[in-house]
Amino acid sequence: MNERRQPVLGVLGGGQLARMLALAAAPLGVKTLVVDSSADACAGQVAPLAVADWADYAALEIFARQVDVVTFDFENVPAQSAHWLAERVAVFPAPGALAVAQDRLAEKTLFRECGLPTPDFRTVDTREQLDAALAAVGVPAILKTRRLGYDGKGQFRLRELADADAAWAALGAQASKHGLILEAFVAFERELSVLAVRGRDGDFRTWPLTGNWHVDGVLSMSLAPAPGIDLLQHRATELARTLAERLGYVGVFALELFVKDGELLGNEMAPRVHNSGHWTIEGAHTSQFENHVRAVLGLPLGDTGARGMSAMFNWIGDLPDASPVLQTVDAHWHDYGKQARPGRKVGHATVCAPDAERLTARLAEVAGLLGREAQVAPVLRHLTESFR
Template identity: 40%
Template sequence: MHVLVLGAGQLARMMSLAGAPLNIEISAYDVDSGNIVHPLTQSVIGNGLHNAIERADVITAEFEHIAHDILAICQQSGKFLPSADAIKAGGDRRLEKALLDKAGVRNANYYVITSRQDFDDAIEHVGLPMVLKSALGGYDGKGQWRLKQRDQIEAIWHEMEQCIAATDTQAIVAEEFVTFDREVSLVGARGKDGSVAVYPLAENVHTNGVLTLSTAIADTELQQQAKQMFTAVANSLEYVGVLALEFFDVDGTLLVNEIAPRVHNSGHWTQQGAETCQFENHLRAVCGLPLGSTKLIRSTAMINILGEDTLPPQVLAIGGCHIHWYGKEKRAGRKMGHINVCGDYNGELQRKLCQLAQILDKHAFPAVHEFAANFSE
């Protein structure tokens, strides 16, 4: 079985590693260069989308922001999963919101802005404070504004107007500001036969809008809510593959914040913490194979490595610590890899996170140090 992945980053890399034991070959299409590359070595093994499609049995994607003409070609081949519509919904907040409404799942009150009049109407409809997000592009905290007071309106509109004018298809989605207890996410898979398997919820910590720490949690009530909403969204899209839903936990009630139609950063913990990792389950789903067990096999957390290309070797001296590098060139703030840390039970995992705080740089790994400080109180 040969799977072509649109995108040649770390998610394609980890799909390749997960696919090898199943004899699933992975190649990656670099949407910027048009090259077909090996996802591990990044060596060029071909060129051109049509050539890549011809060789593939299945086509999938590792990210949402893909040109619509590329998606159309892949969809026309009859090989593309989950679907062009699913990828578009993950890359356009207007489509995402419409999907959530159609699926009947709770999300923040919103308003779409393409003009100054829309902005004024949004302020009245949504109210202050509000969060404003570009409909296209923008992630890891980029392309977003917070409007707290009316004296900020003109300055923020000036920036938003420039963003809207940048392309003919851009808009801003205004959302009510949700006061939440924590952010959680659910990663799950839906097979070709409609079967659904979801992983335990993960509690996520973000620093400056970027995920820094994700920990698998056990919460029966929230898990049930999350699975119901996951199933509603996945069935609405007739989805095939791994899908992630990000939530706000508001006093025990979940609101969907965003969806990601792909394997997801907050699911990397499944490589060591679950019986079948998210990358293998995505491949199983799109290749028409039975889904693997999503059972938690040990307490696990994932730590993002941002802007660092080395780690103290003492990290590997801690039992249950696994480093996953992405083979990227170092750049400030860039996701360079992640650490999965495991324990036989929650207390052991917590102690290992505290051990890591004594080893890892405070500025590079703020969430780990914050956890350790709170744990010791």
């Protein structure tokens, strides 16, 4: 009797996203092999880890021969390495889609071409261009690196024109390397994200819109389905579909959005599973991680509907005591196995409930036990307003 061969998923990057992809792949009978430059990458605790630099083509050659498909757990993998791999093994999302998401200028240009408005923006390559961009865009504004920025990194907020010198001192050295972009600051009403998945056969699905709250540019909490925005779900879905089809995208991605005067504005696209979709592990019929594995391997996609309502706490820097979460009904703890460090994502917790009223009570209970009332307060306000 022939032994059944298990497919092997290759993941470039060994952080918590690769870790959760490996955990989702195992029940599907899929093995995972991770490549990362760090020997202590946390995905190595749950899947085989090959330690190699992205430019180590000898190591990548061995990696490519061992896997059936390659994907990413972060978007800053060098495009050259992604293209090189794509000549040897299936790579999803395709390097072209990755390249667009790596460049804020290309990304926002694509958004507008697909009918998604964005805040006003200008390219900045010199100190003189910064002055010209400020004259056109106005203040407040945000100067950002076009590449290699995430979680609030590579950004400088200008509150007045006099901040231009400080902004250039902070980021000007990046102008000649990767280019800069100045974006108008948006006094948005809400931050949302739509998580979407597209299969190799073109099947396309989205999870319910997620409401997000950030602190210092890093996600603090997510709530799904986001209450009070039913009319925006269809619009967000169609925009995500247009982007996915334009890019020939395969896998999960997140489209981060602002709500301003009842309309959606495009902020960023993450070409991978996303922090704001972690609630789907317990709160959706099929998680973003399982559906990403399904999509890139050409398996049928799973139901993206929500089981009820969910709220996710992001743990930044260090982990609080798990006990208050573990003793709460339908609450779930995720420790990424990472060393504590300021600003580092080290875990998350998700609290689920059948409806907004019961989720409100459970969140308030957890927040009180953890001493996290300030973190939870904006989420509770939205929940309370939804069932009054």
